Amino acid sequence: MTVAFLCTVCVATVLGVIFITKENKTRAYAIFALALGHLLLTLCLLNLNIVHIDALSKFILIIISTLYLGITFHGISYFSICQSQNNNKYVALSLVIFLVFATLMIVADELISMWIFLETASLACAPLIYYNKNKASIEATWKYLFLCSIGIILALVGMLFISYSAIMAGASDTSLSFENILANGKSFNSTWLKISFVFIFIGFATKTGLFPLHSWKADAYGEEPGIFGALMAGGMTSLSWLALIRLMQIMNASKESALMQNVLVFFGVASMLFASIGMLNQSDIKRVLAYSSIEHMGIISLGFGVGGVGIFGALFHIFNNALLKGAIFIAVGNIKRAFGEKTLYFVSGAIGKIPISGTILFITFLAIVGTPPFGSFFSIFSILKGTLNYSNGLLFFMIMGLIFAFIGISKTILSATRGKPKDIQTGYKDTLGMYLVPLVLLLITLFVGINMPNIMQNLLNEASLLIKG
């Protein structure tokens, strides 16, 4: 109770500061303070038993908290140096709303309330995409709003179907709390459960950005500033994976996992192959990163689909993907500021022009494609191992996807970072505030790759056990 009260007071104070002040910088500091508070809250929730949350929630909460802290820290220099003229009141407001509802969504223990919080959090992202206020960003925002709203309506339908399958089974408790569904799911009506799986999967796969429902992703990530791209590619996707994981838990608990596994594997492989082919003829760096995000969603989906050690790998990959996407989007944002454009026609030789951000971009690229000893190597490797246990033919497709993706992303990033810089003067210089965050996020993935802390290992094991049911 006291924690909830304290949180409310914190959020209210931050909102008050955002509304009262006229300085962009003050708002940025206010959000950073909120992020620090959120980290504190996360630590409280992890260690003290205030609210009952399981390992999955803890895991996603850590990701969101870390990423948000990084992004808001970057935001201080971003808003005060690069965007000092552009009023950030609504964006700051959206960031606060996003954090509040993301946390609520993670903690939620009931399907429909989880839906409500996720929908609000994703609505809060719309102003972030619209930040640049030009034609392209309007279009991207509209596509995002629309596809996600429709997708998530279908998810709601699926949730109601779960309740109907409980009613069909004559269950006494038809509420949609996880506890109830996981305990009694075995007796639920299987036809309705399958239908509901299809609906919920479509709904959250739209939000995650799996292959046939990805079309908003390239536009949204391409048009919004890199810092918000980091939040969406890292944070929003982790949230929607949490929702999908809940769905998997339900399906596993009700012994309907065969359908679920096939669907996940199919969409995973399809997303990987599609995204890696889509990357090849892109000249816009951010859009390439968006396709890379689709590809990594595919990898995670495949990991969950194949089961076994793949689940561990997929969970670990959610973590790596969130941090690495955070790092690379911020780094690309710096590159874009240095060159004034984000297409390969203008951008080349970033390492020569802004050495630190350029190098970070290059190394993050290596981490993203899964170079040892970064964490992403180990997560992808686990998924590969899981795939090998599942089926050999699938392994072929996965490796094809990884190779194509490597070719696609390296083509772009190499020509952006290497070579002779074009003579474009934008007056941008690397400062500590601008490159610290991607560096730290990169170092975290490196650290968990070399030596994963026991506490994280345990958390991941516990979480994958939860999924397996």
Place this chain on the structure above:
Amino acid sequence: MNPSSINTILLFVLLINMFILGSNRIITAIKAVAIQGVILAFLAFFFKETTDSDAFLFIIIIAVKGFIIPYLLIKVTKMADINQEMTPLIGYVPTMFIDALSVFLSFFVASKLPLLPAHQETIIVPVFFATLMSGMLLIISRQKAITQVVGYLIMENGVFILSSMLTGSVTLLAEIGVLLDVLAGVFIMGIMLNHIATTFEKGDAVKLTSLRE
């Protein structure tokens, strides 16, 4: 539980879907969706004993779906000076025909699904599917951005049909939360529509095609 009156209400819902797909003026469609939402609000009274919380929810639904959302949308239409014509991609009569086909399809699908005897008497599940499909049909068969919002609202009404069927598992707070989310969504969409209209011409989703793969 009164199958006959529930069926009558649901039939009106189907007819309103048909009407919206056949109408060629945007404001008419917005008003029709509002009326559909209000009609559906009455549905809850036929399923169970009415309590105070039901009456509360009823008032909120009428306020949000019947007044606030149509007011917002009509205001946006006027502010952004959006042309009243629907500009269909698929003609009116073909869309109505496709909608009729989708209704038949949903009756067919619903007849294959396992249902409780109480729900077999009513046409609630087929009408739910049909409304969902009508909303999608409106979204894909009309060009303007605002008609897509109308389609989204039809789909939301469809979900409301389903949630009113499942008394007991959807709590009052959840209903209100969903409703507020829809309201927030429509609000943001309204703002975006206004910006679309000032940046592009006449709130046209046709122009939203510059970003390609």
Place this chain on the structure above:
Amino acid sequence: MQDIIYLIFGTLFFFMLSIVNLGIIIKVKAFFGGRYGVPIFQKMYDILKLWQKSIKLSQTTSWVFFAGPLLATIVPVFCFLFLPFVAFPSILSFDGDFLLFVYMFGLLRFFTTSSALDTGSSFEGMGSARELTFSFLVEPIMFVCFIILAKGTSSLSLEDFFGYNILDAWSDYSTVFGIVVVCFFVIMLAENSRIPFDDPATHLELTMTHEVMVLDHSGPLLASILVGSAMKLTLFAILIVDLAIPFKTGILPLDTTIGIFAVLGMGVVVGITESVMARLRLTDIKKILMGTLIISLFGIILISR
């Protein structure tokens, strides 16, 4: 012998009811227009006047030209024989007579349009095309409605549709029967070329649908057409009244009075509809008829599940 008397009186009664019904529509429209209006029996006087005139014929016409007006009178009377009037049973009845009922109108339409085309006038060709387009949409609606009635009352003749078990059918399928009443009303307006589908009083050939087809008919031929159209309208009014008033008191005079007033009430409703609505555009007419067809199909789904 009794049958023949019954038939003659029935037909005469039907004729008078039609004239009065049309008169009432005109009165109601006049009332809405703020005028006093012509006497209720004005149509009767018109018909008598026309009957005394001579026939003016175009040189291109053949016998087909006469067939249209002739059938215009005969078909409604013939169809009336199948239809029960409140408590009076129908004069002719057999299983499946509703098919004959529907297709007698098809026959009438065929000959009306043929006789219009027979004159060789381009306007009449246009009117025929429109008439056929609309009836192309109206006919299936009527058919579907009758199928619904057949299924609802589990019988196959018009007499049984509105006979002893219609009350039970109403209580079982009130929604569907409500749809059928609405569909019948739309059919009545469309088939008889009333506003909002067509304006019988228009004077511009380009906007006419039905009236343009009878431009070349004169004298007794026109009188026949006028009588026919009045009867057709009343026939549909009786159809709706039979369906919409399923209960009977059991006292014959009372039932008949209720029936007559209900039919005249339909006249008032039509008059009000004509007064408050404007004519629809041609494209909208198709849309509305299509919508009605789809609604009637919904009815079939509802009743057969």
